[in-house]
Amino acid sequence: MFFLPKNSATAQAKPLSFNHWMTENNDSITSHLLDCGVNFIAENAEKLKSPLTSLILDGNWHYLDRAKKESYRGELSLSADNVPYLKLTYYSFRHGGLSVRFDSKAVIKSLWMQAVDGRTQPIPHKQASPAIVKSPSELTETQPSIDYLTRDAALWNSLDKDGTSHYLNRKGLGEQTLPGIRFGRQFVCVKIINQQGDYQGLQTIFNSGDKRFTKGWV
Numbered sequence: 001m002f003f004l005p006k007n008s009a010t011a012q013a014k015p016l017s018f019n020h021w022m023t024e025n026n027d028s029i030t031s032h033l034l035d036c037g038v039n040f041i042a043e044n045a046e047k048l049k050s051p052l053t054s055l056i057l058d059g060n061w062h063y064l065d066r067a068k069k070e071s072y073r074g075e076l077s078l079s080a081d082n083v084p085y086l087k088l089t090y091y092s093f094r095h096g097g098l099s100v101r102f103d104s105k106a107v108i109k110s111l112w113m114q115a116v117d118g119r120t121q122p123i124p125h126k127q128a129s130p131a132i133v134k135s136p137s138e139l140t141e142t143q144p145s146i147d148y149l150t151r152d153a154a155l156w157n158s159l160d161k162d163g164t165s166h167y168l169n170r171k172g173l174g175e176q177t178l179p180g181i182r183f184g185r186q187f188v189c190v191k192i193i194n195q196q197g198d199y200q201g202l203q204t205i206f207n208s209g210d211k212r213f214t215k216g217w218v
Contacts, residue, residue, distance in 0.1 A: 021115050022083055030084045033107055034076070037088050040102045041072050043151055044090045055088070069093045074102075083108065095206035097186045100155070148215040152202045156191060159184050166207040 022029065034055065041052050045064055056062050057074045064070040074088040088102035163183025168174045180191045190203040192214070201214030 016116055018112060019081060021112065022081070026082060026084070029108070029111060030076075032111065033084055033086050033104065036107045037074065037086050037102055040088065041090055044092075044100050045070050046092065046094065057086075061091075095187065095204075095208060095210040095212065098206075099185055149199075149201055152189075152214045153199060155184075156182060156189055156202060159189055163188075165205075167205055167209060 037055055038052055041055070041064070042048070045052070047070070048064055052064065055072070055074050057076045059073065059075045061071045061073045064072065070090070070092045072088065072090050074086065077085050077087070079085060084104075086102060086104040086107075088104070090100045090102075092098045159182035161182055165174065165183060165188045166186075168178075168188065180193075182189050182191075184204075187204055187206045190205065192200045192203060194200055203214075204212045206212075
């Protein structure tokens with residue numbers, strides 16, 4: 001929970017300082033950043049039998065499943081201005097490989113903008129520990145609610161409009177300009193729209209030929 005400075009003539013007269021806000025709320029901001037990191041892994045992982053509740057942030061790769069098909073690597077650091085930064089990457093060995101990076105700066109920016117707007121309770125969150133992995137008996141049974149359409153829309157916006165694809169080359173389409181396709185590392189995405197042109201989700205096609213649709217898309 002994040003609070004603006006208490007009511008006073010000084011607080012009312014001066015605009016909220018980012019450095020002051022960060023110093024006063026650093027522990028809570030860091031905790032929220034870690035919560036978002038846990039949710040980021042949960043949103044991208046495909047076949048987790050147990051939900052992830054905390055992260056190991058030692059800079060090494062850690063598998064998420066017994067088959068060793070999904071993993072993550074993370075580090076938590078502080079800038080010279082005492083701003084926390086979570087460097088976190090999810091990687092799946094399925095479908096020819098898929099790598100997704102966590103946007104730590106966007107989380108901090110969102111909290112800061114809410115503080116500037118005067119909202120004292122931006123996002124409810126639990127306290128997360130970066131160094132402790134709980135035993136299976138301590139894990140909860142429910143996964144967080146995921147907005148897959150929004151998640152895949154963010155993926156689409158992050159992809160390149162130009163690139164190469166082994167899959168498209170095998171289909172004889174590598175030299176053509178194809179509208180509605182964007183390129184990732186070892187995969188391409190096709191945007192799904194309805195008759196009105198509204199975004200409905202993505203079809204992801206990996207170099208192996210495996211295809212995956214946005215979850216919940218019909």
